[in-house]
Amino acid sequence: MALLEVEDLVVQFYTDDGVVRAVDGVSYEIRAGEAVGLVGESGAGKSVASLALLDLIERPGEIVGGEIRFRGRDILACSAEDLRELRGDEIAMVFQDAAAALNPVYTVGEQIAEAIRAHEVVTDDEARERAIDLMARVDVPDPAARYSDYPHEFSGGMQQRAVIAMALACDPALLVCDEPTTGLDVTVQAGILELLDDLARESDTAIQLVTHDLGVVAELCDRVLVQYAGEIVERAPVDELYYDPKHPYTVGLLASTPRLGDDRDRLATVPGTPPSLVDPPTGCRFHPRCPYAEDVCARRHPPLVEADAGGEPEAGAGTPIPADGDPETHVAACLEYTGDLKEGLDYEVRVRGGPATDRRVDDDGTDADHDQASDFE
Numbered sequence: 001m002a003l004l005e006v007e008d009l010v011v012q013f014y015t016d017d018g019v020v021r022a023v024d025g026v027s028y029e030i031r032a033g034e035a036v037g038l039v040g041e042s043g044a045g046k047s048v049a050s051l052a053l054l055d056l057i058e059r060p061g062e063i064v065g066g067e068i069r070f071r072g073r074d075i076l077a078c079s080a081e082d083l084r085e086l087r088g089d090e091i092a093m094v095f096q097d098a099a100a101a102l103n104p105v106y107t108v109g110e111q112i113a114e115a116i117r118a119h120e121v122v123t124d125d126e127a128r129e130r131a132i133d134l135m136a137r138v139d140v141p142d143p144a145a146r147y148s149d150y151p152h153e154f155s156g157g158m159q160q161r162a163v164i165a166m167a168l169a170c171d172p173a174l175l176v177c178d179e180p181t182t183g184l185d186v187t188v189q190a191g192i193l194e195l196l197d198d199l200a201r202e203s204d205t206a207i208q209l210v211t212h213d214l215g216v217v218a219e220l221c222d223r224v225l226v227q228y229a230g231e232i233v234e235r236a237p238v239d240e241l242y243y244d245p246k247h248p249y250t251v252g253l254l255a256s257t258p259r260l261g262d263d264r265d266r267l268a269t270v271p272g273t274p275p276s277l278v279d280p281p282t283g284c285r286f287h288p289r290c291p292y293a294e295d296v297c298a299r300r301h302p303p304l305v306e307a308d309a310g311g312e313p314e315a316g317a318g319t320p321i322p323a324d325g326d327p328e329t330h331v332a333a334c335l336e337y338t339g340d341l342k343e344g345l346d347y348e349v350r351v352r353g354g355p356a357t358d359r360r361v362d363d364d365g366t367d368a369d370h371d372q373a374s375d376f377e
C-alpha cells in the first residue's frame with residue numbers, strides 16, 4: 001500500500017474575477033522512503049496541492065473534490081483534533097519562507113521544543129535536549145548556544161535548517177518541502193539537499209519536494225510529477241524524464257535549464273505565459289504555447305496515458321491511467337500518445353550537459369533522424 005494516495009484532487013479559490021481552479025483533478029501516490037518532485041512554473045498549483053495534503057487551504061480557497069489518503073486514512077474526513085495530531089507528527093511541512101514560518105518573538109530552540117511537546121509527553125528538559133540534538137543533526141553550529149537565539153539572529157540558510165529541524169521533531173513518515181532552497185546561495189542549497197537526502201535514507205522518510213528547479217529534482221528525487229495550469233501533464237522516474245521527456249512542456253522546461261558544458265549563447269524559453277485559471281484554454285491547456293499544437297489540441301483534452309520510447313501508444317493507451325496504476329509507468333497528457341496528432345512531435349533534448357539528441361516522432365509512431373532544430377532550442 002502506498003503511504004500517500006491523492007486521487008482527483010480539486011482545489012479552487014473564489015475571487016472577484018471568478019473561480020480559480022488552482023488544482024484540477026490531480027492524482028498521484030508516494031511510497032515510504034521515496035522522494036517525489038512536483039515541478040512546474042510559478043502559478044502551476046504546486047504549493048496549493050501540497051497545502052491540501054494537510055488540509056491547510058483557507059478561505060477564499062476550498063477543497064471541492066477528490067480524496068487524500070494517508071496510510072489508508074481519509075485526511076479530508078478527519079476532525080480538527082485529528083488533524084492537529086497528524087500535522088507535525090506523521091506529516092510535516094517545510095514551508096517556502098523560513099523567516100515567515102518562524103515566530104520572531106520566540107527563540108528558535110523553544111519553537112523546536114514546542115513541536116515536540118505538542119505531540120509527545122516529555123518534560124521541558126527532555127524537549128530542550130531533543131531540540132538541541134535536532135539542531136545538531138541539521139548542522140546548526142554550537143546548537144546549545146544557538147538554542148536561545150531568535151530567528152533574526154540566524155542567517156537564511158540557518159533559518160531553513162531550523163525549520164527542517166522543527167519538521168523532523170517527531171520523525172514524520174512524510175516530509176512535504178515547499179521550495180526549501182529558494183533564496184539560498186548555491187553552497188547552502190547543496191548542503192540542504194544533502195541533509196534532506198541523508199535524513200530520508202536514515203529514517204525511511206518519504207519526501208514530496210515542490211520546486212521549479214529541475215537541477216534540485218535531479219539531485220534528490222526518485223520520481224517526478226510535472227504540473228501545468230493545475231494539472232499533472234507528465235509523470236516518470238527521474239532518469240526517464242531527463243533523458244526522454246514526453247510532454248512538450250517538459251521539453252521546454254529542460255531546454256530552459258542551464259547546464260555545464262552547454263555551448264548555447266542563450267537559454268531557450270517556453271513561449272507565452274501560463275494561462276489564467278479563471279478561464280483556462282479549451283482542450284489541452286498548453287496548446288496556446290506549444291510549437292507542435294494542431295487543431296485537435298484546442299478541442300480535445302488529453303488524458304494521462306502511457307507512452308513508449310517511440311511515442312506510439314501501446315494497447316489501451318487511449319484510456320486514462322487509473323490512480324492506482326503503476327507509479328513507475330511513464331505517462332504524459334499529450335494527444336501524441338492517443339494517436340490524434342498528424343505531424344507528431346519534433347524536438348531536441350539536451351541531457352545534463354551532454355550533446356543534443358534529435359528525436360522526431362513521425363505520424364506512424366516511429367523515430368526518424370532530422371536536421372530541423374527544436375522550437376525550444
